[in-house]
Amino acid sequence: MLSYDEIAELSGAICATAEAMGQTISAAGAQVIAEDLAGYEAAVIIAGLRACRREPSGKLCLGMVLKNIHAADGRPGKDEAWSIALSASDEYETVVLTAEIRQAMSASTPILQAGDKVGARMAFMSAYERLVAFARAEDRPAKWEVSLGYDSARRLVAIESAVRSQLITHETGSKYLADLRISPITEEGQAIAGLLTGNQPTHVAPHVRAKLDEVRQILKESKRVKERDRLKQAQRRRVDSYLRKRHARAALEDLKIAASQERF
Numbered sequence: 208m209l210s211y212d213e214i215a216e217l218s219g220a221i222c223a224t225a226e227a228m229g230q231t232i233s234a235a236g237a238q239v240i241a242e243d244l245a246g247y248e249a250a251v252i253i254a255g256l257r258a259c260r261r262e263p264s265g266k267l268c269l270g271m272v273l274k275n276i277h278a279a280d281g282r283p284g285k286d287e288a289w290s291i292a293l294s295a296s297d298e299y300e301t302v303v304l305t306a307e308i309r310q311a312m313s314a315s316t317p318i319l320q321a322g323d324k325v326g327a328r329m330a331f332m333s334a335y336e337r338l339v340a341f342a343r344a345e346d347r348p349a350k351w352e353v354s355l356g357y358d359s360a361r362r363l364v365a366i367e368s369a370v371r372s373q374l375i376t377h378e379t380g381s382k383y384l385a386d387l388r389i390s391p392i393t394e395e396g397q398a399i400a401g402l403l404t405g406n407q408p409t410h411v412a413p414h415v416r417a418k419l420d421e422v423r424q425i426l427k428e429s430k431r432v433k434e435r436d437r438l439k440q441a442q443r444r445r446v447d448s449y450l451r452k453r454h455a456r457a458a459l460e461d462l463k464i465a466a467s468q469e470r471f
Contacts, residue, residue: 209245217241217252224256225267232267240269244276246346251276281349281374282307282339285332292331301356301365303374305349307342311335351375353383360422368429 209217221237244252258275259267283291288308295302295312296319315331351374355362362383370380 209241209247209249213249214238214241214245217244217249220253220256221267224260227260228265228267230267240272243269244272247276251279254279277343280343281351282342285335288335289328289331295354297356299356299358299361301358301362302354303351303365303369304354305351307335307338309352309354310338353379355383360418364422364425364429367426371433 218234218237218241221240222232222234225232225237244255247255252272255272255276258279259265259271262271265271282288282305288305288311291302291304292308292312292315294300295304295308296316311331311334314334315327318330319327351369353366353369353375356365366375366380366383369375370377
């Protein structure tokens, strides 16, 4: 909860953001918005205001700030959430999901088991959106959980991916990976433990080696996709920056032309 002084500072930041967006807002209006946002951390609010300033159009209001705050809370959209829920319905898959996804699955699982995938999707999305809206209204942060599947190799891929994506902490991921190392009873388990520690067994059955190669390829492809997405985002930011600068230059030229015409 923000203090009185922090709310006053936030009111000034809201006025400055409105001015940067070509608007004006009264001190009283900024104070009301600041008080409504007082339940969030100051850094979260500032990031939300920064996102508002970067939007190409729109009027600064409480709804716009909340939209940007919620978009950055880490919760997946309803379509991505449904995809995660479908993966979680496979008992061999290890998935990392939010508390809202797990709760919404209780509404869709019976329908999905009955064979109605469309109905299950509709039930899931309705429940998920309601749960997310309720969690956000209470300012609850996203909480990611690990649902372990039976396939050990898939556990490895899912957990390492979740740690890289910062969905779970390194300590939590290490705990799950340590569980795999603790009980390498079978030859396949020993091979997986070797993949984790770097001490690959000398003699590995062909089917186990093929499985490990598959895991390596999945990890390699995951890294390639993430790098591609990173480059795309960087390119998009460069294009946006160029377009903003070009628009600013064009506006400046228009002002110069208008000023010269007024002199004549």
